[in-house]
Amino acid sequence: MDFKGSDTVPGPRTExxxxxxxQAAAKIVIVGGFGVGKTTMxxxxxxxxxxxxxxxxxxxxxxxxxxYGSATKTATTVAMDFGxxxxxxxxxxxxxxxxGQERFWFLWNGLFEGALGAVVLVDTRRLEVSFDxxxxxxxxGVPFVVAVNSFxxxxxxxxxxxxxxxxxxKDVPIVECxxxxxxxxxxxxxxxxxxxxxxAMTRSLT
Numbered sequence: 001m002d003f004k005g006s007d008t009v010p011g012p013r014t015e016x017x018x019x020x021x022x023q024a025a026a027k028i029v030i031v032g033g034f035g036v037g038k039t040t041m042x043x044x045x046x047x048x049x050x051x052x053x054x055x056x057x058x059x060x061x062x063x064x065x066x067x068y069g070s071a072t073k074t075a076t077t078v079a080m081d082f083g084x085x086x087x088x089x090x091x092x093x094x095x096x097x098x099x100g101q102e103r104f105w106f107l108w109n110g111l112f113e114g115a116l117g118a119v120v121l122v123d124t125r126r127l128e129v130s131f132d133x134x135x136x137x138x139x140x141g142v143p144f145v146v147a148v149n150s151f152x153x154x155x156x157x158x159x160x161x162x163x164x165x166x167x168x169x170k171d172v173p174i175v176e177c178x179x180x181x182x183x184x185x186x187x188x189x190x191x192x193x194x195x196x197x198x199x200a201m202t203r204s205l206t
Contacts, residue, residue, distance in 0.1 A: 021089040027114050028192065030081070030097040031137065032121035033129030037149045038097040039081050041121065041179035045186050046083025046095065080111055085186070087193060112137075117196045118144040119188055121179070124154045127165055134166070145195055146174040147188045 030038045043050045081097030096111050112118075118137055122130050130146075137144050148162060157165075159174050168174060173191050177184045 022086070022092045023090040025092045025094060026116040027094050027096065028189065029111055029115045029118045029142070030095060030121065031118055031133050031144075032098075033123065033126055033133065036121040036123045036126075036129075037179040038121055041119075041185045041188075042081040042083040042095050042097045044180055044182045045085050045189065047086060048084050051080075051082040085189065087189070093189060093193075109140075112140050112142055115142050117192050118142050119192055120144050120146045122146055122148045122162075122166070123151060124148060124157060124162070125151070127162075130166055143196060143199055144172070145188070145192045146172065147177045147179075147191075148174065150176055150178050 083095040085093050173195050177188050
C-alpha cells in the first residue's frame with residue numbers, strides 16, 4: 001500500500017494498542033538453551049502479534065551449535081522475540097525471548113537490562129545447558145523461576161529431583177509447562193510474578 005501524498009499515517013492495530021487502564025509495566029526475559037521453546041512461549045501467550053527475529057538455519061552452524069533434540073528445527077532466533085500480555089487491568093508484562101544458540105549469547109546483556117525477572121525454560125534432555133543460563137542471571141542479579149517444558153519424547157522426572165540436579169535453591173520455584181498452550185505459559189508467568197512479589201515483601205521487612 002502506498003501512503004505517499006496521504007495525511008494518514010498507519011498506526012498500530014487496535015488489538016495491539018496498550019490498554020488505557022495500564023498503570024505499570026514490567027520487562028520479563030525468557031531464557032534457555034537452543035530449541036527449548038522460548039519463541040513458542042512468547043508466541044503462545046502474547047496478546048499482540050509477536051515480533052520474532054528467526055532466520056533459517058544454515059550449514060554455518062554445523063559443529064558450532066548444539067541442536068541435540070532439535071534436529072528437525074529449521075529456524076533460530078538471532079536477536080530476540082518480543083510480546084506483551086496484560087496480567088491485570090493495571091499491570092502489563094513486556095516479554096523478551098533471548099536467542100538460545102551460545103554464539104548469540106553476547107546479546108543477552110542488553111536484553112537483561114531493566115528486567116524485573118526471568119523464566120528459565122528447561123529441556124530435560126539437555127539439563128547441562130541450564131547451568132550457564134542460570135549462572136548469567138545470578139551474575140546480573142535477575143530473579144528467576146524454572147519452567148520444565150514437557151516435550152513428548154523427553155524423560156520425565158519428579159520436580160524435586162530436577163531441583164537437586166539443577167542445584168536450585170529451595171526458594172526458587174520450579175514448575176512443569178507446555179509452552180504451546182497459552183494457559184500453561186500464562187501460569188508460568190503468574191508463578192514468576194508471585195515469586196517476585198514474595199521477594200519484594202521479604203525485602204520490605206528487612
